[in-house]
Amino acid sequence: MAEIRKKGFKELSPIDVYMLLPKTNCKECGFDNCMAFAAKVVNREINIKDCPPLLTKQFKKQYQQLSEMLKPAVKEITIGTGEKAVKIGGKLVMYRHEFVYFNPTPIAIDVTDEMSEGEIVNRVKQTEEFSYVYIGQTLKLNMIAIRSTSNDPEKFKAAVKKVIENTSLPLILCSFDPNVIESGLMAAPKSRPLIYAATKENWREMAELALMYDCPLTVFAPNDLKLLRSLTKTLLEYGVKDLVLDPGTFPTEGLADTINNFTIIRRAACKHGDELFGFPIIGVPMTAWLDKSDSPAEVVMWKEAYLAGMLIVRYADLLIMHSLEGWVLLPNMILRQNIYTDPRKPVAVEPGLRTFGNPNENSPVMMTTNFALTYYTVASDIEASGVDSYLIVVDTEGIAVDSAVAGRKLTAEKVAEAIKESEIENKVKHRKIIIPGKAARLSGEIEQLSGWEVIVGPKDSSGIPAFLQQKWGK
């Protein structure tokens, strides 16, 4: 099987896609013509399956060619079934700015087959319930990794059973012993867990299991890219199509290898069209727990936390972690959300006037930026205050207050203009505007340009309720 160098993502143009479409401009897809459809396809905004004629027998060949042409550099792999199934990989590009990263890195939390039933249930429950609301999105954990610390197939089976009784989250079954894995697979029929892992010793048995149970399979070749690539080749030849690559996560000594290996794999796939490395990469920050020795648990958790962060930035498509502490997981879940946002769209809300409650002509007027996070935080704090208010959202191109002031995206001119455009002058009798504490430096200029009196508000919007009660209530 010769390895073909795929056309790089950047090189694909709408014309390439258009040439293979029916070119009838039938509009069945909802667009005016096939060229418009092609442009959307290249942008990954729609799927070629949205072109009904393309799905007919007549265009079978073109459909296949298009599928091949549009295939991501990193294969997309599904783990689990049903609503909570996760997709990993599916990356088109190496660098975020080249397009957008798809499939935010799922985080799996581990349990072991030697934990008590109570402990397993408790960890699974904590994993399921862990959530944080951030810019109107609920951030969640995604999977359970079951480790066989006992190496006993019966114990492993019991642990897997216990887990699936308590959750529908997708599973990763972890053991290097094929007998243990098989016993786990039998306990989780048709749930399509990820098998961890095939090695240079056990790959044949693991491949058989992956085929028999139709599961994706991890390939583990710590710090040996030639072996990793050879195993991938071998497993593909064997018929296992859905692979996940683990070049090893070295928590301390060897960290450089880990960063090098992750980078090499992703570069080979995205920039050099290497199909053998065109699979998702799994990172295991949990390896931090190997070094625990006499360290306090917090030190190990700390290491696990920053390892996870490094791997989210450096191309990990899936992570296995142990710590369930909020301070370990929260920064990483937010980092993942950040890195996986579409860089073409600023995380911003519409600028303009907002009202809270039923403000009247004496109600306070506040001002903030249109960075989504700033806006939602300020909005929830104003709501918490229970004071009927106006809020003018100034267009800072989606930048937060302090950065916007430093970067001249929030200026007195912009504020004065926003006041005018909001027509707030017809809505209130007073001429007092409360500005964020972090924009204090603009006070004088705003007063000059707008003619409004500036009241400097709190530096953090959590101070808004108290501020309104003290300064406005009177």
Added chain:
Amino acid sequence: MANRPEKEIGIKLDPMLFELLAKFQEIELEDVEMDVGDLEIWLQPSATAISQITPKLITPKAKPTTIIEVEFTPPLEQYPGQIVEVKLGATKSEGGTRGRNIILGGEKSPAFCMFENPMPNPPVISLDVFDMRIPLAKAVKMHVAEVMEDPAAWAKLAVEKFGADMVTLHLISIDPLQKDTSPEEAVKTVEEVVQAVDVPLIIGGCGDPKKDLAVFEKVAETFSGERFLLSSITHDMDVEKAALTAKKHGHVVLSFTPMDMNLARELNRKLYEFIPKDHIVMDTTTAALGYGLEYAFTIMERARLAALMGDQELQHPMSSGTTNAWAAREAWMKMAPEWGPRELRGPIWETITALTLLFAGVDLFMMMHPAAVKTLKDVVNELLSGHSGRAERIAEWITVRT
């Protein structure tokens, strides 16, 4: 361009094919099982016989029985551009009083592609010191409470206890909206810090372009030859005056722009008229994790790649005000118990903000919390150590008892 793997395969195809064939043991044809004897008959080179067989049937799906070895060559790239090296701090023999100097930049590859090119100069950490008492997050304050009104003692603590490579002295009291202290008073504070520590220094202003320039002029002149990094020069400053001041007195400048590559290029271009390229460090703005970090990351990563691809106006070492991580309320606020103590949440916030930007290409980190500083230093040292990990050891993560 470097060796592409498919070329390797092309060359090695024949021996590999041989190997492949030699290793096939089980052969399956669709669902029909047959022994090798049958197959031999099928594969007789008889044109008529073969033409009647569908192509599927003559391509047996076979399972390998041993590992098929394939070659692997790391995908190396060559870049036409290189980041300039900027020297901070001057020793006695160089006309200053610093114990050592620090060189930033010089990269020929994207950040930490160590398999391609070694990092010529390790990234550097500068700790923040303020010239007046300011509100600090509790987690930071607990470490510096004793020295908050003594910048010299604060600088000493940063270097001697927290391992700072450099110190950033933020002259915020000069702000007309704060104490509006005079350039002469600023010089006095700088003098105290210069006496207290011998690391290279960054002189930070208050953000008011006029006042900052006035103070920079006075400080640059008084400490002529020290090779301070003046932080920072902005578009709304008198760029000519600021750059000439730095050049005349042997200092270097931080070119600061608001998250926009074009503005960064533009300001650098302006600076080139007055100061050599290797006197400029650039900062395209750092936003906190959760508060726009992705913008900061992507602009830095893009700028660095563009520089390596030959964009002359972006070939500068990059600096990050990583302290901005503390603007995230998750870093400093008391939250429900499940989110852990802010004494841990805060510094991990700064750490992860720093590590994210480390991979975008930042060379100089201006930071705040000692734990974040230590972690970043440890990680950088480990990454540059050349130590390899023990493969057999990490396999044990599956069975480790936590």
